[in-house]
Amino acid sequence: MAKTTKSTRVTARTVTIHDQKLERGEGGELHQTASGKASVLTTAQGGPVSDDQNSLKVGPRGPTLLEDFHFREKIFHFDHERIPERVVHARGYAAHGFFETYKSLAKYTKADLFQRAGEKTPAFVRFSTVAGSKGSVDLARDVRGFAVKLYTQEGNWDIVGNNIPVFFIQDAIKFPDLIHAVKEEPDSAFPQAQSAHDNFWDFISLTPESMHMVMWVMSDRAIPRSFRFMEGFGVHTFRLVNTKNESTFVKFHWKPKLGLQSVVWNEAVKINGADPDFHRRDLWTAIKTGNFPEWELQLQLFDQDFADKFEFDVLDPTKIIPEEILPPVPVGRLVLDRMPDNFFAETEQVAFMTQNVPPGIDFSNDPLLQGRNFSYLDTQLKRLGSPNFTHIPINAPKCPFAHFQQDGHMAMRNPIGRVNYQPNSFGEGPRESPQRGFTPFPEVVEGEKRRLRAESFADHYSQARQFFISQTAGEQSHIAAALTFELSKVKIPAIRERMVSHLLNIDETLASKVADNSACRRCRNLPMQPCPRVRISILPQP
Amino acid sequence: MENGPERFEGRKLGILVTDGSDAGILKALKAALDKAGATFEIIAPKVTGAKASDGSWIDADQMIDGGPSVLYDAVALLPAADAMGDLLLESSARDFLADAFAHCKFIGYVDAALPLFEKAGIASDDFDEGCISIASAKAAKSFVDGLAKLRVWEREPHVKMP
Numbered sequence: 206m207a208k209t210t211k212s213t214r215v216t217a218r219t220v221t222i223h224d225q226k227l228e229r230g231e232g233g234e235l236h237q238t239a240s241g242k243a244s245v246l247t248t249a250q251g252g253p254v255s256d257d258q259n260s261l262k263v264g265p266r267g268p269t270l271l272e273d274f275h276f277r278e279k280i281f282h283f284d285h286e287r288i289p290e291r292v293v294h295a296r297g298y299a300a301h302g303f304f305e306t307y308k309s310l311a312k313y314t315k316a317d318l319f320q321r322a323g324e325k326t327p328a329f330v331r332f333s334t335v336a337g338s339k340g341s342v343d344l345a346r347d348v349r350g351f352a353v354k355l356y357t358q359e360g361n362w363d364i365v366g367n368n369i370p371v372f373f374i375q376d377a378i379k380f381p382d383l384i385h386a387v388k389e390e391p392d393s394a395f396p397q398a399q400s401a402h403d404n405f406w407d408f409i410s411l412t413p414e415s416m417h418m419v420m421w422v423m424s425d426r427a428i429p430r431s432f433r434f435m436e437g438f439g440v441h442t443f444r445l446v447n448t449k450n451e452s453t454f455v456k457f458h459w460k461p462k463l464g465l466q467s468v469v470w471n472e473a474v475k476i477n478g479a480d481p482d483f484h485r486r487d488l489w490t491a492i493k494t495g496n497f498p499e500w501e502l503q504l505q506l507f508d509q510d511f512a513d514k515f516e517f518d519v520l521d522p523t524k525i526i527p528e529e530i531l532p533p534v535p536v537g538r539l540v541l542d543r544m545p546d547n548f549f550a551e552t553e554q555v556a557f558m559t560q561n562v563p564p565g566i567d568f569s570n571d572p573l574l575q576g577r578n579f580s581y582l583d584t585q586l587k588r589l590g591s592p593n594f595t596h597i598p599i600n601a602p603k604c605p606f607a608h609f610q611q612d613g614h615m616a617m618r619n620p621i622g623r624v625n626y627q628p629n630s631f632g633e634g635p636r637e638s639p640q641r642g643f644t645p646f647p648e649v650v651e652g653e654k655r656r657l658r659a660e661s662f663a664d665h666y667s668q669a670r671q672f673f674i675s676q677t678a679g680e681q682s683h684i685a686a687a688l689t690f691e692l693s694k695v696k697i698p699a700i701r702e703r704m705v706s707h708l709l710n711i712d713e714t715l716a717s718k719v720a721d722n723s724a725c726r727r728c729r730n731l732p733m734q735p736c737p738r739v740r741i742s743i744l745p746q747p
Numbered sequence: 748m749e750n751g752p753e754r755f756e757g758r759k760l761g762i763l764v765t766d767g768s769d770a771g772i773l774k775a776l777k778a779a780l781d782k783a784g785a786t787f788e789i790i791a792p793k794v795t796g797a798k799a800s801d802g803s804w805i806d807a808d809q810m811i812d813g814g815p816s817v818l819y820d821a822v823a824l825l826p827a828a829d830a831m832g833d834l835l836l837e838s839s840a841r842d843f844l845a846d847a848f849a850h851c852k853f854i855g856y857v858d859a860a861l862p863l864f865e866k867a868g869i870a871s872d873d874f875d876e877g878c879i880s881i882a883s884a885k886a887a888k889s890f891v892d893g894l895a896k897l898r899v900w901e902r903e904p905h906v907k908m909p
Contacts, residue, residue, distance in 0.1 A: 430820070433757060464752020466897060468817075472850045475817040483818070496757060496784070679900045686907070718909075 231265065234258045248278050288553070289588050290339040293384055294350045296398075297333030298432070298485045299552040300492055302541035304328045304355055304502070310536060313453045313506065314445035316565030318357040319536070327356040327603055330541055331555055332432040332484070336387045337398025342477035343484040344468065345398040346427045346687065351437030351459060352557040353539065356603035359641075363561040364457055365577070369426055370438035372522045373415040375662050377576020382408060383415075401694035410703035413665040416711060417523050420672045423687035425467035425680060431487045433498035434466035441574040442519045444567035444646055445506070452646045454507045454519060454569065456526060458533050459500040470687065489544055497542040503533035517668065518661035522573040524668055551599040556585040564643045570650075591615050607635035666710040673712050685718045692723040755894040756784035761819030763790045763843060764807070765834060767827025769857060770799035775884035776823055776855075779891035790814035790843070792833060800827065811839045816847040821894050823881060824860035831862055841866045848873075849906045851898045855881040855890040875902050 217228040217236065228236040236258055239245045246254045254275055261273035269276065291297075304326045310319035318326045333350035334341065349368040354361055373383050386408035389397045396402050400422070409415050421427070429435045439457030446452050468476065476483045491498060505526055507519075517524040545551035558581035559574060568574055585594050591614035594600055609625050624633040673681065688708070692701045701723055708716035760780055764773065780787050791797045791807035799805050808814065816822050824844065826834055834840045845867035847854050854877060856864075864871075869878075877899030881887040 431757075434752070463757045464754065466752060466758075469850050472817045472846070475815060475846065479813075479815045479817055490786075491757065494786075496786075498757075679903060682903070682907075682909075 230258065232259075248275055249282065250278075288590065291333075291588065292584060293335050294331075294333040294352075295339040296337050296341050296343070297331045297350065297552060298488055299329060299331035299545060299555060300488060300541040301543040301545065301551075302328045302330065302497070302539060304353075304537055304539050306537045307535060310445070311447065313447055313455075314565040315448045316357070316362070316445070316563050317359045318355060318362070318563070319565070326358075328539060328541075329354045329356075329551070329555060329599065330539070331552060331557065332435070332488070334398065336384075336400065341398035342481040344428060344473040344476045346400060346422070346470070346473070346691075347398070348422060348427065349429060349432070349435055351435065353437070353459070354555065354557060354561075357563045358604045359563040359565075360604065360606075361561045361600075361602050362563050362566060363557045363559065364437075364439050365557045365559045365581075366437050366439045366457065366459070368429065368435040368437055369418065369421045370436075370440060370456075370458075370525045371418050371421060371668075372440055372573060373409070373418045374412065374573065375414050375521055375523055375658065376572040377580065379412070380573075380576065380580075383412075396694075399694075401691040403695050403697055403700060406692065406695050406704055407697070407700050410700055410707065413707065414523050414662070416665050416707055417669040417672060420669045420684065420711070423684045423691070424672075424676065425469075425683055426465075427687075428468050428470060428473045429484075430466040430468050431491075432484050433488065433491060434461055434463055436460060436465060437500065441522055441571040442512075442569040443562075443574075444569060446565055446567050446646050450644075450646065452509075452567070452648075454509075454512055456505040456533075458503040458505065459539065460503055460533075462499040462501065462538075469683070470690065488541075492541060492544050497540050499541075500539045501535050502537045502539060503535050505531045505533045507531055517664065518659060520569055520571045520659070521662045522571050523662075523665070527671070545599075550597075554589060554594075554597050555599045556581075556589060556594050556597075558582065558585065562643070564641065567646045570648075593617065609634065666707075669711045673715060681715070685715055685722070688715075688719045689722040692719065751897060753895050754783070755780075755820070755891070755897070758785050758820040758894070758897070759818075760785060760787040760891070760894070761790055761814060761816055761822045761843075761847075762787055763811070763822065763824050763826065763840070764797045764799075764805050765792060765826040765830030766797045767829050768797060768799050768805065768825040769827075770801040770803055770805075771884050772825060772857065772881055772887045773799065773805065775887040776881070776891060779888045783891060783894070785891075785894070788814060788819065792830070792837065792840075811837060811843065814843075815839065816843045816852065817850065819847075819852075820897060821853040821855075822847045823855035823887075823890070824863065825857055825881075826860050826863070828859040831859060835862055835866055844869070848878075848902075851877070851900055851902045851906070853877045853879065853890070853894055853896075853899060855879050855887065857882055873905070875899060875905075877902060 217230060220227060220229045222235065228238060230236055236256070246257055248254060260269045260276040262269050304318065306319055306322060306324045308322045318324060331350065331352045334343070334345050334347040335350065336347050337345050351366045351368050353364045353366070374380060387400050387405045389395050390402065390404050409419060437459030443455050443457070444452045445455050480486060507526070512519045515526065519526065560578040560581060568578065586592060589597065593613050593616050596615070596617040609627065611620055611625055622633055624631050627634055627636060673684065676684065692704060695701050705716050705720045708719055760776070762773065762776060777787065788808040789805055790809045790811055791805065792811055794807050794810040796807040797805045822843065840863060844854065844863050848867065848869050856878065879890045879893065881890045
């Protein structure tokens with residue numbers, strides 16, 4: 206066989222392109238070759254690559270050869286770079302940091318991270334919009350996700366919250382409808398990342414439980430100036446459970462050290478054109494220049510007695526407990542001090558799940574929370590493609606862990622030894638611990654099996670009104686202007702009218718202002734019939 | 748708004764400069780911003796920057812097209828009189844000011860910038876407490892101190908129909 210040392214490149218001339226020295230191939234293409242400190246390019250199998258500018262052909266103008274494994278592998282991998290974007294909260298941005306406990310909360314919870322003053326727990330926080338796709342603009346009028354993953358010594362704890370303390374719906378069974386309605390319409394595929402269209406307001410106008418949330422999402426909070434200037438909320442009522450198995454209800458609040466700040470709508474629209482990554486750039490720049498954003502974790506703590514006396518149901522995620530009635534208590538601080546090295550590896554692959562709670566944190570029966578606890582595993586499997594998504598470093602616990610789950614796609618961390626079950630008689634492998642393990646609060650629950658909404662969930666307007674009247678005159682006019690704008694994009698007059706009739710139950714001045722300004726020519730001055738406080742029948746509704 | 752942060756810390760001022768901009772005022776703005784824990788970007792007709800009144804070079808972060816005022820929490824206009832002819836021809840300079848005014852932002856200005864207000868449709872009797880002359884280094888410092896309020900919401904009824 207003929208022996209050759211000839212380069213695959215027929216001839217190569219060194220050329221200077223301004224400040225760069227490269228080699229020029231036969232077709233005028235430029236080659237940067239390995240020399241000095243530059244490492245040698247390889248395939249994913251580790252094989253060194255001689256030429257990354259030209260595929261393998263028969264003659265310079267001939268067809269490309271199937272045997273060109275480097276080309277095949279390169280294109281193959283490129284074609285598979287995308288994973289499904291999140292079905293909601295697709296547009297997000299995240300940072301690393303830590304949570305520091307101020308003082309022991311052992312009185313309320315056995316959660317390990319709350320036992321010692323000064324304890325620092327690693328954290329990863331992802332902010333997001335809800336409706337828009339991964340490439341949508343940052344300043345959409347929308348709720349912002351505020352998802353916090355705390356890598357505690359007893360497992361990951363995810364507080365998967367929002368920048369608004371309430372939600373549109375009371376039961377997770379309505380979530381697909383809500384999201385279908387707000388996302389682009391299925392036939393036209395527009396408008397994206399906007400609630401200002403017929404489908405959204407049609408659904409909302411037929412969903413009176415959303416009215417409180419509508420007031421918040423039409424407020425300045427839905428167009429924040431920066432992730433750094435937003436509050437965060439756990440939304441639902443949770444439980445803290447101590448070593449004596451005593452439960453305290455809790456609502457989680459994140460308060461930004463630099464205060465709340467929003468932009469105005471006309472400004473938001475222009476920011477979206479001038480810098481669609483406005484919030485990303487802001488967080489990136491702040492952290493990269495050492496201006497670490499900080500939030501204080503504050504808890505609203507209450508017992509069953511308070512819950513029973515409170516005029517709204519603490520299990521209803523469309524209601525808040527006003528801070529004037531129950532002042533939140535500061536318990537720690539969250540500092541974000543490091544951007545991910547790679548967006549995909551961490552921000553895109555991070556898997557938040559409401560059901561990730563350590564011992565000492567427990568759920569309430571909030572039907573939205575219960576549904577979320579069920580849903581998140583499915584979404585991670587769909588998006589990340591394997592039950593081994595916990596092997597991805599950003600999702601792996603940072604505490605010791607051991608179990609017998611094995612195999613599956615892309616298993617990165619595999620057990621060693623013969624035992625992969627228990628009980629076993631080899632004295633190998635991990636075992637359950639009634640002392641340290643998660644035990645749910647032993648709440649007594651009974652009742653008939655029915656599809657029923659609790660009557661205690663039926664007041665949809667009082668807190669919407671309370672929120673509206675709590676706002677300054679300027680903020681109230683922003684809410685009116687936002688509603689007017691949104692409804693001005695609604696083509697069907699009946700939908701606008703329906704919304705105005707809801708608003709009449711919230712605030713008459715607001716309703717008439719929106720009616721006047723949104724060209725609601727035929728608006729009847731009739732409030733929407735609120736749900737009667739006492740229902741006559743408990744048969745399946747309505 | 749009521750529970751606003753009352754601080755400019757972590758916020759950003761957009762400073763519009765041209766050739767001949769007053770180096771002393773610029774220096775005073777930067778020092779005051781630094782003290783407040785705030786940042787700034789320099790916007791110039793050309794991204795290469797501009798030559799200040801004292802002959803020093805001001806590096807720009809944005810050319811005027813790329814740095815509209817919506818990207819900043821407040822703005823300062825430091826053009827030199829000689830540069831106003833070109834600036835008045837540039838619609839994005841007009842938008843820079845008109846938007847800052849419409850979005851109820853604080854606007855610091857030197858006298859040379861006054862024709863730009865007219866171009867932006869802001870008459871002299873539209874001037875309010877948020878339009879602040881920064882003709883001296885001292886005035887520039889007190890302008891930055893006043894930015895903690897973040898926005899001039901009192902202006903809003905004059906720029907938005909009810």
